[in-house]
Amino acid sequence: MSKLDGNERWKSKMLLTEHAEQYEDQHRSQGSSIITAEERRLLRDYTLLPHMEKMVQKSISDVEYSNNLFKRLHLMVNQYILNRIIGDSYKLRRELKQRNIRILNEEQADMVVYYHYYCRGYQERFGMTRDVMRSEISLRLTKYSSELVALLKEQAKESGKTL
Template sequence: MSKKLEGNGRWESSRMMLPQHKEALIARQNPEPEVKQVQKPTEEEHEMILNSILLPMMLTMIERNGKEFEVSTNMLRRYYIAATQILMNRIHAEMVKNKNELKARKIRVFEDIRPDEDLHYKYLCRGYEYPFSVMRDVVKSRISIKLGEYVKTLLHQMRE
């Protein structure tokens, strides 16, 4: 018997291959990268991204005002400082909650520094990078609205 016919030599000597088998072999040797479906952020996720930008700014503003009350001679300064601490605790708790939710949804936010009046950020959402810009006037108004909501809930809880 010849060496080609020993063991699996009989099959090795065959030169015939079906086209389907050839395509399957080539596909296995050179796998094509899978095309990912781009899942853009939802409106709720955009709001969470905006909150991840606004909440630290609010916390800094309230902390600065609290320090101003500490050195003031106002009769009600003790109450202002207590209210400031309560607001700071609430904002911090919401920041942590928002950060954890963004992490669970695989979204990360980065500051992008540009020399103009707007605030520029980039965020990675499920592997894709998007730009995000906010005008300073919008930031001021949104912070004012959110701060009003915090104070409103604080006063509502004090009445109960």
């Protein structure tokens, strides 16, 4: 038998509205410290863009030393994609800084690449498998290529030529 069994005032569990509002406000403010899906997308992009930049730079150096017939075309396409990657990286770093998110270091374990980050005072870990990274990089490079093709088609349309 506890001390509260005979006490009648503990039977009613009434909650005042101001206490309920304080409780909800407290949980709303704590919920803002947890990383959102949009911020996870930013982290994913931040981790992928340096790998993509290295890949495109390697492709540029490979094409420069080749005897390819369309060497100049390949260089121009790769340079356009590299410029887009660098621009996106700059925008992404600025966005992460505004949201008070810092990415610290990278570690690899069992085909998973982990990144430690601080988000509004909380330290967490974000990881991606190499297969996911490859597919995401492929999708992003395809997106950049299709943007270039759309841009070329638009310019050809404006000049009256067909592509």
